[in-house]
Amino acid sequence: MRLDAILRIVTKMLIPFMLIFALYVHFHGDFSPGGGFQAGVVIAAAVVFHALVFGLYPTQKIVPPRLVTLMMPAGVIIYAGVGFLTLYLGENFLDYDVLSHNHHPEKPNYHAQERGVLWVEVGVLTTVAGTMISIFYAFAGRGKGEDKTK
Amino acid sequence: MSEALINTVLLSLLACITIGIVRTRNLFGVVVLSGIYSLLIASVMMVLDAVDVAMTEASVGAGMSTVLLLGTLYLTKGHEMKAFKPPLLPLFVAIGVGAMLVYGTIDLPPFGAADQPVNQHVGPDYLARSKPETGIPNVVTSVLASYRGFDTLGETTVVFTAGIGILMLLRRRRKKDDTLREGEK
Structure with a gap:
């Protein structure tokens, strides 16, 4: 019988809350401390937590290394994509005011600003979470137990 | 008054932990101590009202780096080797640089002084313009992601x-x- 039952069950119960907290930190970043970077680190921490308790291989089945590696450039592309979108819509690079239907050159546009900030932070979150998990996988995948995977 | 007390306690704890990190030969202990160091730095940031930085420091410094260092420790030996000779030159350089830095801080204005250039340049401008222009209450986010x-x-x-x-x-x-x-x- 495994002796770490409590650890495993508590981990399983905690991880959803960690992910929800990450989303809260991300989406509430306009109003409270936090933002894409912090949310990305919290997501990465949840994955690392899972890997520490259940082992690297089960975690890599849920969050495949390929996906994580793809997340790294995807975030930069999302971020730059927002910039090129505003450029395409006829404003300066990363000038969010144009990202909403009621855009007026003279007036500030809160809705469009929040939308732009949110998507830019999605890009930051994706890159940061991807990078952190990739580095963890790279470290944990080396070492003494490596031969078993092949 | 209470802020000065909290700062004193936090900074003396930081000094103690630094000495502990330097003196400990067991690398597992060093990793744990550096995690605690990051957590204390995060508390210092909280005292300085830099909550965003505190959050980042707590999650990256105390969380992820500790895990990565433990992962590295798994690949190497758990004990630091003894130095071949007493590190007198590095000690001299460290004390010299430290003394110079302390000397440099003597001329600095008191923390948060309102009449200093650092608090009169773009900072007040952002604080005044952020809310009417972007509608985002957290100025850190609006400066970081918008401006x-x-x-x-x-x-x-x-x-x-x-x-x-x-x-x-x-x-x-x-x-x-x-x-x-x-x-x-």
Whole structure:
């Protein structure tokens, strides 16, 4: 019988809350401390937590290394994509005011600003979470137990 | 008054932990102590009202770095080797640089002094303009993502580049091992 039952069950119960907290930190970043970077680190921490308790291989089945590696450039592309979108819509690079239907050159546009900030932070979150998990996988995948995977 | 007390306690704890990190030979202990160090730095940031930085420090410094250092420890030995000779020159350099830095802080204005250039340049401008222009209450977010969005794009690219660098360093070895193994067959 495994002796770490409590650890495993508590981990399983905690991880959803960690992910929800990450989303809260991300989406509430306009109003409270936090933002894409912090949310990305919290997501990465949840994955690392899972890997520490259940082992690297089960975690890599849920969050495949390929996906994580793809997340790294995807975030930069999302971020730059927002910039090129505003450029395409006829404003300066990363000038969010144009990202909403009621855009007026003279007036500030809160809705469009929040939308732009949110998507830019999605890009930051994706890159940061991807990078952190990739580095963890790279470290944990080396070492003494490596031969078993092949 | 209470802020000064909290600062004194936190900074003396930081000094104690630094001495502990230098003196401990067991690397597992060093990793745990550096995690505590990051947590204390995060508390110092909280006292300074830099909540965003505190959050980042707590999650990256105390969380992820500790895990990565433990992962590294798994690949190496758990004990630091003894130095061959007493490190007198590094000690001299460290004390010299430290003394110079302390000397430099004597001329600094008191923390948060309102009449200093650092608090009169762009800071008040952002504080005054952020809410009417962007509608975002958290000025840190509006400066980071809206006013200086281009900087943050560069920052994200830096994170991406650093990650790629580490992956290239750590994954190449495994490929070579594979070809070796196939060669053995």
